[in-house]
Amino acid sequence: MSTSAPQPPLPPAAERPHLALVPGEPGGVGPEFCIRLAQQRRPDCRVTVYADPDTLAAAARLLGLPLRILAQHQADAAWQAGDVVLHPVRNAAPARFGIADPANAQAVIGALSEASDGCLAGRYDGIVTGPVHKAAVNAGGIAYSGTTELLAGRAGCDVVMMLANEIVRVALVTTHLPLRAVADAITPQRLRQRLQITHAALRRDFGIAEPVIAVLGLNPHAGEAGHLGMEEIEVIEPVMAELNAQGMRLVGPLPADTAFLPDKLRRFDAVMAMYHDQGLPVLKYSGFEQAVNLTLGMPYPRVAVDHGTALDLAGSGRANPSSFMAAVATCARLAQHRKASR
Structure with a gap:
């Protein structure tokens, strides 16, 4: 026995x-x-x-x-x-x-x-x-x-929504908005705040001393130098330059269709997506049943x-x-x- x-x-x-x-x-x-x-x-x-x-x-x-x-x-x-x-x-x-x-x-x-x-x-x-x-x-x-x-x-x-699994962490600049409202909602103030909250949470909660955050562009091909949209040039790039000058490690703006390739993803501690369905389908496909929803900040x-x-x-x-x-x-x-x- x-x-x-x-x-x-x-x-x-x-x-x-x-x-x-x-x-x-x-x-x-x-x-x-x-x-x-x-x-x-x-x-x-x-x-x-x-x-x-x-x-x-x-x-x-x-x-x-x-x-x-x-x-x-x-x-x-x-x-x-x-x-x-x-x-x-x-x-x-x-x-x-x-x-x-x-x-x-x-x-x-x-x-x-x-x-x-x-x-x-x-x-x-x-x-x-x-x-x-x-x-x-x-x-x-x-x-x-x-x-x-x-x-x-x-x-x-103020808080930031992040979804995460063992493969990727995705934070969102905007959450539950109609797609036609997203571009107007991506302001320098909102983007700066979301990046600062996410950076602080990665250090405090995840114990990452110098987190690297990939920042996605809003438009296809991250705007293609202004030919497919100006949000990257007028909003995203200036905010990233400001925060990088303060010591953050932000990479981008990156085209969303290639930023999640495994070789690239391994370089990042988190990805900042501009809107809900830009980043979350990739996360859920990579491991939906193990995914969790975090409230940063x-x-x-x-x-x-x-x-x-x-x-x-x-x-x-x-x-x-x-x-x-x-x-x-x-x-x-x-x-x-x-x-x-x-």
């Missing part, structure tokens, strides 16, 4: 970053991903989940996995599979997997707000957020444009999954948790960099 080898003790709690985790839409895949996470013994971080206990219990029953809910003061108790340290945020209505119920909008936003406030107060070293159903939140009477905007507003800071690391609520898969047990697990691991790594640099 075989027995499993005893596991080494976890590092002391003080040595592991403490993360707040918000699963997002109760009817989506976030709760079951929390249960799958709870089965893992994590030497890289401690996690407190902001969620409804009944929803987590339902997700555990669905998956046939153990769940033991612990209070905050029990966080350092001996770990076993299924342990969840919980900050309870009760839903107004029982969660039904596969259905986004507007009745639970307040619980969704309340969990995000409370976890954010915990980070701002220094109780947590970072936050991981699951997918939120925007339409359901708005239908519940809460004006909501996105979790990034909510967290940035509570922190009172926050007082604490924030990492989210790079997918939606997956209502069509919620409750089936078939949803892939790879992005969720990558988000936790990435947030722990970024938080550890910050702790080490204090």
Whole structure:
């Protein structure tokens, strides 16, 4: 009869970053991903989940996995599979997997707000957020444009969206804009701010002392010396020259159709794309299931999954948790960099 080898003790709690985790839409895949996470013994971080206990219990029953809910003061108790340290945020209505119920909008936003406030107060070293159903939140009477905007507003800071996997990091100058509005939105002030925030985050959160950032042009062939557009000459190049003179290492403007070639990409620590669909299709093709969404410029690391609520898969047990697990691991790594640099 075989027995499993005893596991080494976890590092002391003080040595592991403490993360707040918000699963997002109760009817989506976030709760079951929390249960799958709870089965893992994590030497890289401690996690407190902001969620409804009944929803987590339902997700555990669905998956046939153990769940033991612990209070905050029990966080350092001996770990076993299924342990969840919980900050309870009760839903107004029982969660039904596969259905986004507007009745639970307040619980969704309340969990995000409370976890954010915990980070701002220094109780947590970072936050991981699951997918939120925007339409359901708005239908519940809460004006909501996105979790990034909510967290940035509570922190009172300007931020940059970056998506990343093991192959490439892509930051965005503009995010969710109609294509016809993009050119007007790329102003010297906006581009300068986005590059400064990204540069600072690569140094502080990723531990890269002298990051190299590839800056894409807006137009085909990066404007072809003005023959295909003047934004590169009038906006992008002057801002890059200014920041390079201050010590940054910016390369470009580069044509977007060749900047992601592997030989070129190896030279860069990040790519700054001018608009959403310029850089993100390449990132998602190169490794969608391991991709995560980072909010740069926050007082604490924030990492989210790079997918939606997956209502069509919620409750089936078939949803892939790879992005969720990558988000936790990435947030722990970024938080550890910050702790080490204090």
